[in-house]
Amino acid sequence: MATPLHPDIDRVLISSAQIQERIVELAAQIDRDYADERPLLLVGVLKGAFIFLADLARALTIPHAVDFMAVSSYGMTATSGAVRIILDLREPIDNKHVLLVEDIVDSGNTLAYLREVLTSRRPASLRTCALSTKQRPDAMHVPIDYLGFTIPDVWVVGYGLDYADRHRTLPYIGALKPEVYR
Ligand code: IMP
Ligand code: MG
Numbered sequence: 001m002a003t004p005l006h007p008d009i010d011r012v013l014i015s016s017a018q019i020q021e022r023i024v025e026l027a028a029q030i031d032r033d034y035a036d037e038r039p040l041l042l043v044g045v046l047k048g049a050f051i052f053l054a055d056l057a058r059a060l061t062i063p064h065a066v067d068f069m070a071v072s073s074y075g076m077t078a079t080s081g082a083v084r085i086i087l088d089l090r091e092p093i094d095n096k097h098v099l100l101v102e103d104i105v106d107s108g109n110t111l112a113y114l115r116e117v118l119t120s121r122r123p124a125s126l127r128t129c130a131l132s133t134k135q136r137p138d139a140m141h142v143p144i145d146y147l148g149f150t151i152p153d154v155w156v157v158g159y160g161l162d163y164a165d166r167h168r169t170l171p172y173i174g175a176l177k178p179e180v181y182r
Contacts, residue, residue, distance in 0.1 A: 008167065009158075009174040013151055014132070016171040019159060020055070022148045026129065027059035030099065030146060034062055037097040037125065045114065046070040046087065047168070048103030051160035052131045052148075056101060067091070071110055083113040098123040099146075103160050105133040108140030115142065131159070132173065149173075155181055 005012070034040050044053035046068050057066055070087035098118055105111050111128060118126055129146035133139075134153045151173070157163050158170030163181055167174075 006167065006170060006174070008163075008177055008180045009170070010177045012172045012174045013156060014149055014159075014173040016159075019131075019148070019173070023052075023055050023059050026146050026148060027056060027061075030056075030129070031060055031062050034064075034097060034099075038063065039096055040064040041093060041096045041098050041123075042066045042101055043089065043098055043118070044068045044101045045103070045110070047165075048160045048162065049101050049131075051168070052103055053101045056129070069114065071114065073109070083110055085117070093118065093121050093123040096123050097125045098127075100126065100128045102128065102130040103132070104156070105130045105142065105144060106136065106139070108142040111142045111144070112140050132156075 040062060042053060042057055042064055044050060044066065047070070053066065057064065067089050068087060069085065069089060071083050072086050073083055100111070100114055100118065102111055111130070115126065115128065127145040128143060130144045131148040132151050133144060133147060134151055136153050154175045155163060156173050157167035157176050158173045160168055161173065162168045163176055
C-alpha cells in the first residue's frame with residue numbers, strides 16, 4: 001500500500017526508498033575515498049541535515065566522528081543574505097579530514113560561507129556532501145563533492161527539510177503545495 005500523502009504535500013519528488021538507495025551509494029563512495037584519510041569528521045548542518053547525517057553516518061563502515069554546526073540567514077527570506085553561526089564545532093579541526101554534510105543547496109550561500117569558515121581553520125582536507133541541490137541557473141557555484149539528487153526549483157519538505165519548522169519528519173522529500181507557503 002502506498003504511503004498516504006500529507007495534505008500539505010503536492011507531490012513526492014524523492015521517495016524514502018530512493019533516498020536510502022542513494023545513501024548506500026554515497027556511503028560506499030565516501031568509504032572508498034577516505035579509506036586512507038584519518039581522522040574523518042562529519043559536520044552536519046542543523047537543523048535540516050540531522051536525518052540525512054544520521055542515515056549517512058550509519059551507512060559508512062570507516063571510522064568517523066560526528067559534530068554539528070547551526071547557521072541562520074540574515075536575509076529577507078530563508079535562503080538569501082548573509083549567514084551567521086549559531087552553533088559552532090566543539091573542537092579544532094586542523095588535523096582532521098572534514099566532510100560537511102548539508103540537506104539542500106539552494107542559492108549556494110550557506111555552503112559557500114561554511115566552506116570559507118572551515119577552510120580558514122586549516123583542516124587536513126575539506127569536502128562537501130549534500131543530499132540535494134536545486135536547478136537554479138543563478139545559484140553560486142559551490143563544489144559539491146558528494147551529491148544525492150538534483151531537484152526542481154520548488155520548496156521541498158521532509159527528510160529533515162522544513163517549512164516554518166514543520167514537516168521535517170516526513171519519510172520522503174515532497175514539494176509543498178504553493179497555497180501552504182503563499
Ligand atoms: P542556500 O540558499 O543554499 O544558502 O540554502 C540555505 C538553506 O535554506 C539550506 O541549507 C536549507 O536549510 C534551506 N532551504 C533551501 N531550500 C529549501 C527547501 O526547498 N526546503 C527546505 N529548506 C530549504
Ligand atoms: Mg540547511
